Amino acid sequence: xxxxxxDEKNSIKVSFKDVAGLEGAKDEIVEIVEFLKNPEKYTSIGxxxxxxxxxxxxxxxGKTLLAKAVAGEANVPFFSLSGSDFVEMFVGVGxxxxxxxxxxxxxxxxxxxxxxxxxxxxRARGKSNFSGSNDERENTLNQLLTEMDGFGSHTNVIVLAAxxxxxxxxxxxxxxxxxxxxxxxDLPDVKEREAIFNVHLRNxxxxxxxDIDFLAKQTPGFSGADIANVCNEAALTAARKNKTQVDMxxxxxxxxxxxxxxxxxxxxxxxxE
Ligand code: ATP
Numbered sequence: 188x189x190x191x192x193x194d195e196k197n198s199i200k201v202s203f204k205d206v207a208g209l210e211g212a213k214d215e216i217v218e219i220v221e222f223l224k225n226p227e228k229y230t231s232i233g234x235x236x237x238x239x240x241x242x243x244x245x246x247x248x249g250k251t252l253l254a255k256a257v258a259g260e261a262n263v264p265f266f267s268l269s270g271s272d273f274v275e276m277f278v279g280v281g282x283x284x285x286x287x288x289x290x291x292x293x294x295x296x297x298x299x300x301x302x303x304x305x306x307x308x309x310r311a312r313g314k315s316n317f318s319g320s321n322d323e324r325e326n327t328l329n330q331l332l333t334e335m336d337g338f339g340s341h342t343n344v345i346v347l348a349a350x351x352x353x354x355x356x357x358x359x360x361x362x363x364x365x366x367x368x369x370x371x372x373d374l375p376d377v378k379e380r381e382a383i384f385n386v387h388l389r390n391x392x393x394x395x396x397x398d399i400d401f402l403a404k405q406t407p408g409f410s411g412a413d414i415a416n417v418c419n420e421a422a423l424t425a426a427r428k429n430k431t432q433v434d435m436x437x438x439x440x441x442x443x444x445x446x447x448x449x450x451x452x453x454x455x456x457x458x459x460e
Contacts, residue, residue, distance in 0.1 A: 201255040207386045207411070208379025210251055210407050215370050216240070216257055219345055221299045223261035238335050239346040239365055241305070243353045244372030247412025250349035253372065254301040257347065258326050263297045270307030273327045281308070281327030287345070289334040297343040305348040311357045328357065331386075335365050372411055383411045387418040401435075405442055413449070417441045433443045 203213055222229060222236045229236055241432075242250040258265035262308060266288055273281040292298040302308075308327045335346060349358065360366050375383055381403035388399070407415065420441035425433040 201259040207382035220260045239367040240368040242349045247410035254347045258299040267301040271360040282330035284332040300346045300347040
């Protein structure tokens with residue numbers, strides 16, 4: 188379904204309706220939509236529009252989705268890259284990739300630039316780096332800082348970046364005039380999980396009496412991405428059994444499988460095991 192989110196002009200079809208829960212984050216980020224749509228309102232009175240905001244929260248909680256929704260709501264192009272793309276790059280490539288991206292975005296302004304996993308390039312300098320390509324990572328980070336500092340007051344490009352771990356980021360990134368706003372995106376509570384189920388059930392043919400509240404209660408600790416996964420798995424299971432509607436058993440089987448997957452993942456990453 189990813190292809191549907193973008194047309195050839197990078198315009199985004201995601202809206203706030205697609206983002207369930209996250210009311211606090213949405214309240215904050217809606218201001219960025221305003222800045223993109225109506226910059227003169229803020230600049231003519233002498234205000235400086237923020238250049239960047241950091242979306243902070245666990246994996247799969249909707250940070251990318253929220254960034255796309257900002258672009259969709261403001262009806263501006265969405266340019267993105269992932270910090271992890273830079274880890275294995277040859278010298279000079281990371282910095283020039285960043286330069287290109289900002290150049291394109293400025294040409295198409297107003298625009299959103301989204302940098303996923305910014306910690307991969309934005310880790311505090313001088314700390315250990317498993318990839319061994321520390322210099323190139325620093326070049327890339329420096330280029331990013333240079334680009335953001337170079338925004339004039341009329342650039343009208345806003346950089347959103349996502350991370351699971353704001354505390355490991357280089358303080359230079361968080362300085363005033365860079366990513367000086369942080370927006371928290373948490374795991375959903377039971378009501379929010381119900382809302383996320385409702386979003387992902389929109390296009391699924393399900394039995395009429397499906398108890399969504401019960402499903403939300405069965406899925407503590409699940410992220411939005413996990414819930415999207417449950418809905419899709421349930422639909423595939425039902426189809427495999429030649430059913431025409433997805434029923435509760437299909438959903439509960441999918442929940443079990445995903446809990447199994449989460450337990451395995453936790454075992455692998457937990458250092459105590
Ligand atoms: P990561 O940190 O792993 O990059 P993320 O926070 O950027 O994760 P997304 O990529 O936005 O998470 O979420 C993955 C998918 O999970 C979304 O495309 C969407 O289908 C679903 N999802 C996550 N959160 C929500 C939400 N709040 N409402 C609806 N769907 C959600």
